[in-house]
Amino acid sequence: MRAKDAVGRYGENVAAHHLVQAGWDVVDRNWRGASGEVDIVALEGDELVVVEVKTRRGTGFGYPAEAVTAAKLARLRRLAAQWLDAHDLHPRGVRIDVIAVVLPRQGSAQVEHLRGVVR
Numbered sequence: 001m002r003a004k005d006a007v008g009r010y011g012e013n014v015a016a017h018h019l020v021q022a023g024w025d026v027v028d029r030n031w032r033g034a035s036g037e038v039d040i041v042a043l044e045g046d047e048l049v050v051v052e053v054k055t056r057r058g059t060g061f062g063y064p065a066e067a068v069t070a071a072k073l074a075r076l077r078r079l080a081a082q083w084l085d086a087h088d089l090h091p092r093g094v095r096i097d098v099i100a101v102v103l104p105r106q107g108s109a110q111v112e113h114l115r116g117v118v119r
Contacts, residue, residue, distance in 0.1 A: 011055025011101040012039050014109045018099065019051070027089075033082035035075050040099075041083055048091035050080045052117075055101040064100035065112065070119040 001009070016026050019042050028041035040051035052072065054064035076096050084094070095116045102110040 007057060007103065008053075008055050010103070011109070012053045014055075014101050014111060015051065015053040015099040016040055018111050018113065024049075028083070028087075031079075031083060033079045033086070035078040035082060038076070038079050038083060043091070046092040048080070048084070048089065048094045049097050050076055050083070050094070051097045051099055052076055053099045053101065055103065057103050058105075059102060064102060065098050065114055068098050068117065073117065073119050 012029065016029065019026055019040065022044075025043040026040060027043055029039070031038045031041060038050050039053040042049050042051060052068055054067050056062075056064045073096060080094050080096065084091075096118075098114040098117050100112045100114065104110065
């Protein structure tokens with residue numbers, strides 16, 4: 001596994017743990033649809049949340065959430081619809097969240113959860 005892939009996988013694990021600690025139900029991870037991949041699909045109560053996780057080792061190249069473009073959000077909306085088509089689940093609502101994870105050289109991962117991201 002490449003170092004970049006390992007960092008991304010670690011960030012997804014941190015994000016999933018963050019959601020579980022908040023009382024959410026993580027129902028799917030790394031789900032592949034025709035439009036790409038969803039990092040995490042979770043339920044917050046009866047609302048389905050498609051979560052994009054962005055992880056960086058620092059902020060020298062910008063903050064992780066800055067990498068989520070309008071095109072990426074459009075792709076995530078398509079993937080949310082594809083995920084719902086493939087599963088027998090009827091949530092009250094659907095939204096897209098971004099979890100930004102920064103891994104400093106020392107200390108714990110820094111997690112920022114951006115809810116209901118739209119552009």
